[in-house]
Amino acid sequence: MTGTLTARTPYGDARGRDEGGVFVWRGIPYAAPPVGELRFRAPRPPAVWSGTRDCTEFGPIAPQSLDNAIPMDPASVRDEDCLTVNVWAAPPSAEPRPVMVWIHGGAYYLGGSSQAIYDAHRLAASGEVVVVTVNFRVGVFGFLDLSSLSDAEHVFETNLGLRDQIAALEWVRDCIGGFGGDPGCVTVFGESSGAGSITTLMTVPRAQGLFHRAIAQSPPATSVYGGDRAATVARRFLDLVDLAPEHAGKLVEMPVDQLIAAGDTLVDEIPTKVPGTLAMAPVVDRDLVPHYPVAAFQKGLAHRIPLIIGTNRDEASIFRLMRSPLMPVTSDSVSAMFAGIVADNEGLPPERIAAIIAAYPDLPRAKGVMALSRDAAFRMPSQWIADAHSRFAPTWMYRFDQATPMLKAARIGAGHAAELPYVFGNFGTMSPDPTFLLGGRRTALEVSGRMRRRWVSFGAHGVPAALDGSKHWTRYDEDTRTTLVIDKVDTLVDDPDSALRQAWGDDVMGFS
Template sequence: MNGRNTTVIGADERMNPVVATVQGEVRGVYGGELYAFKGIPYAAPPVGGLRFRAPRPPEPWNGVRDATTFGRIAPQPIQSGPGAQRREMSEDCLTVNVYTPELGDAGLPVMVWIHGGAYYVGSSADPLYDGTRLARLGVVVVTFNYRIGPLGYIDLSSFSTADDVFESNVGQRDQLAALAWVRDNIRAFGGSPDRVTLFGESSGAGAVTTMMATPSAEGLLHKAIAQSSPVGSVYSPETARVAAERFLRRLDVTADQVRRLRRIPAGALIEAGARLVVDTSTTEPGTIPVAPVVDGELVTEYPLTAMAKGDALRIPLLIGSNRDEAMLFRLLRSPIVPNTSKAVQLMVERLGTPEALAVPSGYRGYPRLRPALQLSTDAAFRMPTVWAASAQSRFAPTWAYEFDFAPPLLRVAGLGAMHGAELPHVFGTPVPRWVAAGAVSSGRKLTERMQRRWVSFATDGDPNPVGMEPFWPRYDTDSRYTYVFGGRDRIVSDPHGRIRQAWGDGIIAFR
């Protein structure tokens, strides 16, 4: 069955809609205004001999498959604390979820979301990523799971033999498979395969900007939104090999025994990977051992290099970061982003180049904690965002933003607009009233503005809905116009220009 010829089956049964996909029929739910389909396989279970291999197409099924609940999430460390979600984990996790206001060939724009989580935690089932409110604005929202941690982002390809192949970037390959599923099936869910916007946050945004440097992604996405992308956190094969060797040592597996990794329980792999992430981030601040790699096959260049040369996908890009990114990691005491003065100083020393060693002079009061945290924010997110916007703007329409909104409670606590703070406003998902206290009305209005701009970009390739002020001009290296989201939105030319100049004109990144 060809995806372009899929048809809606039983569309008159609105409460229990059935849609035909390439692999078979699925039954979702209708909640009034919106249809939702969850847990649809987009690839075969990557288990047994398919562990550490590129995803394979899913097997067709007979009858109607239930698509009313989320699929199992990718294996990952169990999260604790307030709001932590307890969901069943399985390597059989490669599923998509679709939220749509219409079924059939309606030709709506499609927004495909890649969840964040430092490439080793997270899932599409997180309530924060509920696509309902965005879809109500006239777009089809797709979310999905992909392999993370050591099962998705430890590169074992250098250990391959003729009889036992390990492929690189399998997490990125999963994302490509999900986009291919969208291309082949989304018409039946009301979307257009020719109007796909890929968007994500944190490592999900890093996956988006990496996808822009992936030649095989050509035609699968037509616009991109990157929220707090660690654009530079893409590593060389040599760096990836070091991480893989450390991973093997934690499992007492020698280089000639790598095939054993296909039989070791997933839980043991996840535990070893989690320890490796924490240890590496602590001893080598600014790096994480699970991340995309420039393998010369799937990812042919560093994303920032590809953008600068015009080799990246020349598609419209909306990209930005939050003013106080590092504060979340300080709050969680997570070393993934350096959040102590000592860790930030070690990060600068490890970069080692004269240009990097000169950067702290641009931060008044460094190495005291507050300026050190700002340097960490800039190193991980803001400067890579500036470099990406500057490069891409030479070849495709580009818009830059900074998110600077926080309720009074968070500002008084010194947390500000920390990492991930924009997510409830993009998705329209509620936050506890005690968190939003003092800013409920302004937060609600900000949500409306951000959603309208995101949907306008996905619809028309321009984040300027008719009649909305202020006008958001494109980014270029002369004006460096940046849209600042806050209690009152504003346009700023070259925000933090003095610090940007302290970083110089080159790209400073770990490889």
């Protein structure tokens, strides 16, 4: 069939389509549908199919509310049968290509691989890498830990979203050769909760060897909680769906929309009551996830693979604009966050909190509040990981400062997720998109080109070189803490914001 290409996998043949010189396969199942008795259970292998499967349309997105701030196609189909991958690859070559696997963000309860911004055409067009994007369970179905409600008749397993991601990486290991990819050279990359999934997976023994490099963009790496907290959230969830604990097994039969609605209530309620926390996130279950990830990095227990990690200069701005409870962006909520951290970390010296507060002279004004919230959620966890990981494996750190004139005028700047269109080269996926109303397109395209070349070079060769004469990106270590500041022109800065780093210290602060 003209303009198509069939890939062979152990589960059956998959037909993709030539889209402007890049072959694309969409909606390939990597696991069995997690429905019926498999709801709230770990993923199972997909069924073998006969004939050639037409893989030209995205699979359904995971069950979630479509009335949210993340731009999803209004025509998106939601279904529990959502465990699919998509593949972008240049025409076949004699040698297998390195693979880059994208894990999307969305605060662990939103998002999908079919979001237009994640179209990987431009990344794959270079011919240097094959790109895979992954759907996995989110929210109630993927990151609500109901294991405390298990009984002899009904078992609820932990960290289902992470288990889905591992199953997808196992699919890559077993199947990507049929698409021209090299299963022995896999880079995972992701943003926000996708990046937090990656920093967690880097400490998961079962994920060892499934990926060989990692890029973590703005990971909320300390938003991983303990079993006791997870059990408390699970009981509150039962209250919302009007079930007694002894009847938790009925969750397997309840309508999807009823579970989504209760999950959305949790998403708003939990961070409002305890600012700085998420309702649903990975859990230290001592099984799949044996340790709190940042502590595992500091103990040298993370997989010793090359890592790029970084944050954006103005992470909190978009949360303030949306009035989202997911980040504390008022003086009162930041104070409540610190009160909660002190209560959750026995023996934390009061003078340490005082030193941190003193490092933000703009408090309690909005500028200081957003800076402190940014550092608590993203920058310091990334700093702690970079410091620790650089002792054991090659590490590169960045700070994304680039913002168009319009985003600066709107006081959004380099907000959370602002780097995504630069990494994928996809501008204009929002409708309407104000990004270039005051100009700046040429500069943005130049920055995007450098970022894509660095990301692809890292995936293909293990070194984030722009390959165009741009600034050489020096590896990060604890002596210099050299950081690439990505802006109109890339610059290398040793230990940026050193005063803030020293105020926070090296001991991890977070909720358990």
